[in-house]
Amino acid sequence: MTDQTSALTHEVSVWLSQFGTALDRKDWSAAVDLFGEECFWRDLVAFTWNIKTLEGKAEIRAMLAATISDVQPTGWQIAGTATDENGVTEAWLTFETAVARGKGYLRLKSGKCWTLLTTMTELTGFEEQCGASRPLGTQHGVYKNRKTWLEQKSQDERELGDITQPYCVIIGGGQGGIGLAARLKRLHVPTIIIEKNSRAGDSWRNRYKSLCLHDPVWYDHLPYLPFPDHWPVFSPKDKIGDWLEMYTKVMELNYWHSTVCLNAQYHEDTQDWSVTVEREGRPIVLRPRQLVLATGMAGMPHIPQIPGADRFHGTQQHSSQFRGVGDFCGKKCIVLGSNNSAHDICAALWEQDADVTMIQRSSTHVVRSSTLMELGLGRLYSESAVKAGITTEMADMRFASVPYRIMHRLDIPVYQAIAQRDADLYERLSRAGFLLDFGDDGSGLFLKFLRRGSGYYIDVGASDLIADGRIKLHSGVSIQRIQEDSVVLTNGTVLPADMIVYATGYGSMNGWAGRLVSQEVADRVGKCWGLGSATKKDPGPWEGELRNMWKPTSQPALWFHGGNLHQSRHYSLYLALQIKARQEGIHTPVYGIGPMHHLV
């Protein structure tokens, strides 16, 4: 250990020791005195049974006062050695609570805490059986009429949802539902996934044929079973579909495919749900204690109501219905929208010799895939990060350790560098009339994703087509009305059309609550996603965490799960722990449920 490392590590150890002592004494003044004037404590379930960022000393003090008697944190220890990152001392840490073990990440500025992340990693006494505690697999010895693994598994599958009830039902068997179910499986929480498609992975397979993941492989691992090291950087959709199908099988998930959820109703008296599903045509009522909507953060397709649409003689599709299979040669295709799907679909149509026009209604954030990989994600999610010993878990934790309130400060310089590096592309797009932005504050892609879940394109080739006019562009306009064989734009331009694709996004996840449970419950829960940043499509007030995601909502026993593969992987851990704790009757006092926002 170098002298500097030794000094930094000592600094952190001393801080943790003082912090632990202050908490032991319930001396809130001493505790908050260890934080700087600007300070953040992000807690993932460990203290708050919530996903919550406390901002400033007052909020931290209030949280401690409210939670400490239940949490009883002890054993604050540095894990490994501390490092210096541009004058900030950083370190991993571990701790325990009355019911769980936790990990954290600490940043000190001039000896005072700038950011603290605390996360629950496992419930004491309910640890996942893995590594040294993995099951034996067979019961050595001899036992009359014992059941084999297959006999037991077949019986469990046959009985679950019939003779026995699942503790948890997950609606939606995409990557989100699957990863969460795998975690619940390892925690022995009986769970059924309800999926309308006939095979796991179909939610990917059914998309347009040219689709590949826009995020790179290091960012996309599922829990427990990482992709092998030959897996491509950007998975083609059918390949990721096959992986998900395989994953549900080897993780032994109860995956009810070809099953549609008709409705769900919560019973206050019995504190459970009636979830009515139709499984291969047969109606079944499930009675779980917990219900998770993992129907995709994108929610339900949104198609704008445009006058004359019913008179159109050609094909009209929402982007989610577009398959890219057919004879498009010479066809006049209008794509309304300018985000990822719109770009991908325009490029796919152009590759199949269609005559393609994009209608860009408002400005879009564009970032080249290769540039994003290098300048944006590379430090945590890349081959070089792997070589530097940064495991997926470490990367997720480091990523989670940056409070949303200050994330833009870290991201703006990155996107300034990106704007500079790809200045030529942006210049050419602008000249073609394409409306560009980098987010309201120049903070780029990830914050736009967190704030509104839309408004960007990760460029894998379509931008060139737009820049040089091979994909035609009308920007700053929308479609005003539709005629038999053309669309009329808001500026009066008439465009002949054989096909219209509405790449116009999705409703909020909240819409699923309205549809499956009731509008009353949807209203009570309020909007899902968004930080309350008071930027475009993310109105305030500031919430500081994604609304209603992976944490208790205003409706007991109703949870929302989703996001990209990274979020699904990481936050499914905390959602699984919250559900497991309830199954085991552990006291889970929730601190600071956010106000709801009816801004669906």
Add this chain to the structure above:
Amino acid sequence: MTDQTSALTHEVSVWLSQFGTALDRKDWSAAVDLFGEECFWRDLVAFTWNIKTLEGKAEIRAMLAATISDVQPTGWQIAGTATDENGVTEAWLTFETAVARGKGYLRLKSGKCWTLLTTMTELTGFEEQCGASRPLGTQHGVYKNRKTWLEQKSQDERELGDITQPYCVIIGGGQGGIGLAARLKRLHVPTIIIEKNSRAGDSWRNRYKSLCLHDPVWYDHLPYLPFPDHWPVFSPKDKIGDWLEMYTKVMELNYWHSTVCLNAQYHEDTQDWSVTVEREGRPIVLRPRQLVLATGMAGMPHIPQIPGADRFHGTQQHSSQFRGVGDFCGKKCIVLGSNNSAHDICAALWEQDADVTMIQRSSTHVVRSSTLMELGLGRLYSESAVKAGITTEMADMRFASVPYRIMHRLDIPVYQAIAQRDADLYERLSRAGFLLDFGDDGSGLFLKFLRRGSGYYIDVGASDLIADGRIKLHSGVSIQRIQEDSVVLTNGTVLPADMIVYATGYGSMNGWAGRLVSQEVADRVGKCWGLGSATKKDPGPWEGELRNMWKPTSQPALWFHGGNLHQSRHYSLYLALQIKARQEGIHTPVYGIGPMHHLV
């Protein structure tokens, strides 16, 4: 680094430097002078394009003289630091040859080499695309009428074996064929696996229902995609079957299920094979350049010809046909044999209330599973080995670094400790009349496996049943003849019987060559497996490696692949590299093809 580590590392570095210099100068005397009087050089493909152990200075000198001009080894480097193991200095090393990169393991005694392992790890210019060189997955940019991953994959699958020919055909789609095919896939060698069953994994699923792997999980990983860390220590057969099925899919292997190989013929003139298969009833002739028999090291079931068998009124089955499903209550079941399958089947029948008798013809080596795990495998394959940073690859290499000639010296003390620890079990078995052995020289299980592939039981419970008479035992006898409703033992005892299970083992893999190719080729190739140790069922002369396994045989382009999961995993690497080198036209002069042995 401690002073001792530093000194040891220096010692190894100096040795490697001197060794490299001697080889550079083709100074064989100087080179062999660096070896001790007792010395071994085990080479896996890197020097010999063979799997070969050179024993003593003369053999090493001869090998160097014959191979060095082609191999041109350079860059001998220690990897990491050296360690001391009971007075022996040990170290990992790397080197390069004219066509490949290699890794090795060195043991020095008093400064002289005691054992040297050299292995080829990859062919220069034909490295597997993984990690930083993994494929992008999508082709960024826009291309008219491009094919998606799924379209390309579907086309390749449709055309392979029809419009295009595989370079390699593997007969047998169990764990061996699957693991090898995965390696060949990553090396871009077009390969088809021929498997008679309808699903990958059926070779496990079709065995008796109580079967679990006898080897623990750390020993059983397949290449590239290790089991997740909740995987049970001993996989139930159906679970491993599901894993294999998943593995073939996500590794995108060309797995021709429900396909039987009818015959194979080698054409000297065109240097390729005609392999006639029947795929779902349709005959197809494949023309690969390489043919691998991966039909199981156990080969074809062996059923002894016993007079009167045709008159028996009850059920007769070879152990490979036994499923363990049915009403066995009160049935008089005779199990002929006393190895793993015999014990498992006896126990399974007893658990289902059958009246079970084992006929033990000759002595058996019994070792308790838990004891074997701890004292036998634990150092390399266990949770504590994982925690100590011993990866599967490192364990395999360390395992491979012990020359077979001296392996018994290391194993005898282990089995002495085992005999002591479980003295009570052995005592009770002996009292019950069970004939025990620890191998001819007391070296125990693994050497028995290498020498004859039979003669042992890893006890998971049946020994107790035998010891206390719940499974009846007749030992030192066989079945002389069979009557309608009984068997007559060689000592005249008559046992009433409703069922006879022949747990009587398998023929040599060589039998498959005779059946599928020709008896002439089978004779030319000679016996597979066995070291030539001049112990029971492993007659000499000494060969020092497993005969004909994973290396060139006397029949060009015919290979044998098999063994347990550990061997299939590790040696498939060297077999894959040998096949890839031939595909690429790399010069592969084979040194020291062993004499054949017609001891099938």
